Amino acid sequence: MGNYNYVDIVCDVPTVGDKAFTYKVPKHCILPYGAKVHVPFGKRNVDGYIVDQGVPEPEFEVKDVLAVYDLDFLPPRPLLDFGLVLRDYYLATISSFWGYMWPPQVRKIKIATEGPITSYDTFDQTEKPSRRERESVTKHEELFIQGSHSFRWKMYQDAIEKAISAGFSVLVLVPEIARASIVEEELQSMYDREVVAVVHSDMSNVARRQQWLDIKQGKKRIVVGTRSAVFNPVRDLGLIIVDEEESPYYKAEEYPRYNGRTVARMRGRYQDCPVLLGSFVPSVVANFNLKEGKIRGVTEGFPAKENIDCQIVSLLGQKKRMLITKELHLAIGETFRDGNRALLFLNKRGTASSLVCRDCGNPIFCPRCSVPMAYHAREGQVVCHTCGYREVAPTNCPICDGFTWKPVGYGIDRARSEFQKRFPNVPVFQLDKDVKESTEEAIEGFISSKPSCLICTQVIFSVKNLPDLGVLGVLSADNILNLPDYLASEEVFRLLNKLLSLVNSSENGSHIAQKKQFIVQTLNPDHHAIQGVLDPEHFYAVETENRKALRYPPFGYVMKVTVSGxxxxxxxxxxxxxxxxxxxxxxxxxxxxxSPAPKAKVRGQYRWHIMIKSNDQILAREVLKESLSTIKDGQVRVYVDLEEPFSLS
Incomplete structure (x- = not known):
């Protein structure tokens, strides 16, 4: 082998998959399995990962490894091996999962002609808990906890205390960044601040890299984060917690489209440690498995509604341009007369769903996507809520040169405008991605004013402490319900019950004498997802029967394949x-x-879907894996979704 060692490397190039290519390094460079390297590939340089170190000298000429990433950040071997398990499960590539396991912005070290590269950290095995301690605390099992936030976290804290006392570390997953920061603060108040780490994508690369190293070295014993935190090298892992397990935010939209909840459960099995799954509104699958005894669970049940008046108001026959019905208007007025606060929810940004030319009926489409752009009157712009493209609202129609436009549909800006016309003397605050005021400013204004109104989108779920609410009105519950997806009903049920929980949680310290009011406006008042606000068990029963008839989960497996180009x-x-x-x-x-995807073109890429249903997940995955080899055209990409929730577009 002369003056060189030869290694096989899987390059991070999607079109070649896991095909390994042989490269050479100077004899003195000892590069370990899983090392991240920089290599020439065709006419460019790419990253890759070493998958074999003992390769015989090939008969053909091979290229040099150009650089190696700092080996102090090499993930531990068990974590790398777990990446292979995930690769096989998700029909993905090694690099797609190992890339998550390396921290961001690690320095590259150029391969020198002399001087060894062998310094890399491995786990010190000397301080591990004894076998007896490990078996008493970390034997793998799963427990589902259904109940309010306080109920779940009381049980989580007991489990965390047990694991930490035995010398283990804990991984806590939450679906959103705001929740991660809140949980971090709560845990830091209970334990030494220096042992609690938070990990999420809003952190700088430098901060994430340092947290990763501290976690690997065992300096951080409690790790809190969003879905990607599940790939961190938590030392002596003894407990995994997945809160709000039903949240769609655990599902990655980008390749390899993993579900953080599933990966956490798989890691628990792989590392033989317990996993706690918690939810206020369990998924349909989890609820079924609990009732059938397929998973162990502790349930608090849904809270009683003695102090809340829940109403479902039909929009059928109402004036089309009215966003606030008579029933909701009266409830808001009563709340304000008592000096209390109202919250109005509408999960649609902007002023209108689209602008349509009155002369030819043409809406303004995004030039990169096959969707109409929403109208934002405040900025005088049309905005694509799929890709983010925006432009000044046109004066003339690009099709017929007409100059009169009709706003179609509605958004949160229009809701605010209508509210201000009805209640001009009441302060109103807006909470969504498009307003200039921050979440903190909007909430501070809402809290400091009585009476007052907050109009919001799903951003409201990132707020830590809401003040007392006299009424919470859902202006429309139909935009998700009308999507062509079997998960739409569950998503509406989940959303409405999370909103109802805001009314319940705002009762703490409440001085509101009369009943609070929760009002849902809808065009589908008899739909089981809407009726589920009044009777959650009715929703679960109907939805379970519907899925059984159609062989949807939990009675079968569904996979979605997206072909794009x-x-x-x-x-x-x-x-x-x-x-x-x-x-x-x-x-x-x-x-x-x-068939074409509901959004048939996104960011210039055409998209078609194939849905696969089977009673045998292993069989379906094997058939799909074999069938994917028929795609020979390098100008199309294939994305595989092996589990729900799927994108509703």
């Missing part, structure tokens, strides 16, 4: 070829599609 013709051809390959396997699998 710049050429619509090539995307269609690849989709049809893949669907035909899957259908060629007889028995146990049904295929829906291919």
């Amino acid at each position: 710049k050429s619509q013709e090539k995307v269609i051809a690849a989709s049809e070829s893949l669907a035909a390959a899957i259908k060629s396997y007889s028995g146990g699998i049904s295929v829906l599609g291919p």
Whole structure:
């Protein structure tokens, strides 16, 4: 082998998958398994990972490894091996998961002609808890906890205390960044601040890198974070907690489209430690498994509504341009007369869903996506809520040169305008992604004013402490319900019950004498997702029966394949070829599609979907894995979603 060692490297190039390429390094460079390196690949340089160190000298000429990333940040071998388990499960590549396991912005060290590169940290095994301690605390089991925030966290804290006292570390996953910061503060008040770490994407790369190193070295014993925190090298892991397990935010929209909840459960099994799953509104699958005894659980039940008057108000027959019904108007007026606060929820940004030319009926479409752009009157712009593209609202129609426009649909800006016309003397604050005032400013204004009103989108769920509410009104519950997706009903049920919990939680310290009011306006008043506000068990019963009839989870497995590319013709051809390959396997699998995605073009990429249903997940995954090999066109990309929740677009 002369003056060189030869290594096999998997390059982070999606089109070549896990194919390994041989490179050489000087004899003195001892590069370990899993090392992240920088190598020439074709006409460019790319990152890659070493998957084999003992490669014989090949007969063909090979290229040099250019640089190696600082080996102090090499993930521990058990974590790298776990990455292979995830790769196989998600039909992904090694680099897609190992990339998550390395921290960001690690320095590259150029390969020198002399001087060893061997310094890298490994876990010190000398301080591990004894086998007896490990077996008494960390034997793998799963426990589901259903109940209010305070109920769940009392049980979490007991489990954390037990694990920490035995010398183990704890990983706590929450769905959103704001929740991670809140939980970090709570845990720092209970334990030494120096042992609690928070990990999420809003942190700077430098801060995330240092946290990663502290976690690996065992300086941080409690790690709190969003879904990607599940890949951190937590030392002596003895407990994993996944709070709000039903949240769609645990599902990554980017490749490899993993679900943080699933990865956490798999890591618990892989590292033989207990996993606690918690929720106020369990997913349909979790609720079914609890009732069937397939998972162990502790349930508090849904809170009683003695102090809350829940109403469902039908919008059928109402004036189309009225966002606030008579019933909601009266409830708001009563609340304000008593000097209390109101919260209005509408999960639609902007003023109108679109602008339509009155002469030809043409809406303004995003030039990069196949969706109409929403109208934001305050900024005088039309905005694509899919890709973020925005432009000044046009004066003339690009199709017919007409100059009169009709706003179609509605958004939170229009809701605020209508509220101010009805209650001009009441301070109103707005909470969504588009307003200039920060979340803190809006909430401070809302708290300091009585009476007052807060109009908001889902951003409200990131608020730590809401003041007392006299009424919470949901202006519309139909935009999600009308999406062509079997998960839409569950998402509406989850959303409405989370909003109802805001009314319940605002009761703490309340001086409101009369009943609080929770009012849902809808075009579908009899739908079981809407009625689930009044009777959650009714929702679960109806939804479970619906899924049983259609073989949707938990009675079967559903996988979604998205084929995308710049050429619509090539995307269609690849989709049809893949669907035909899957259908060629007889028995146990049904295929829906291919068909255009609800948003058929996003950021210049055409998108087609194929849905696969089966009672046998292993069989379906194997068939899909074999069928993917039929895609030969390098100009199309295939994305596999192996589990819910799927994107509703």
